[in-house]
Amino acid sequence: MLLYTLALIASLLLQFCLELIISQVYAQIVTLVYFAGSLFAYSAAGEAGLPLAARFALFPNLGFAMRNGVLETGAGPIFRFSAAALLLVCALLIYISLKILQKKDIM
Numbered sequence: 001m002l003l004y005t006l007a008l009i010a011s012l013l014l015q016f017c018l019e020l021i022i023s024q025v026y027a028q029i030v031t032l033v034y035f036a037g038s039l040f041a042y043s044a045a046g047e048a049g050l051p052l053a054a055r056f057a058l059f060p061n062l063g064f065a066m067r068n069g070v071l072e073t074g075a076g077p078i079f080r081f082s083a084a085a086l087l088l089v090c091a092l093l094i095y096i097s098l099k100i101l102q103k104k105d106i107m
Contacts, residue, residue: 007063
């Protein structure tokens with residue numbers, strides 16, 4: 001449940017960052033297309049065919065235990081890697097949104 005929550009938080013942060021750049025409707029569309037596209041791309045390539053950078057880029061897959069391999073191996077190193085990767089993505093998105101907000105005048 002923790003991984004799923006972190007993946008949803010990261011998706012919401014991605015949508016928030018996009019809303020600072022483009023309109024709300026387009027940000028929602030881009031986020032939904034990215035989420036669905038990452039799920040399809042991950043299943044098409046398979047986990048063995050993806051480099052580490054692609055796993056970070058396709059972060060919605062890290063939130064699903066059946067996709068990232070936590071269910072097959074137990075809650076060991078894969079769970080810790082997925083949780084750390086999702087926390088890193090969340091921190092990166094928060095940093096990017098703060099940098100964008102720093103450049104914009106919101107008043």
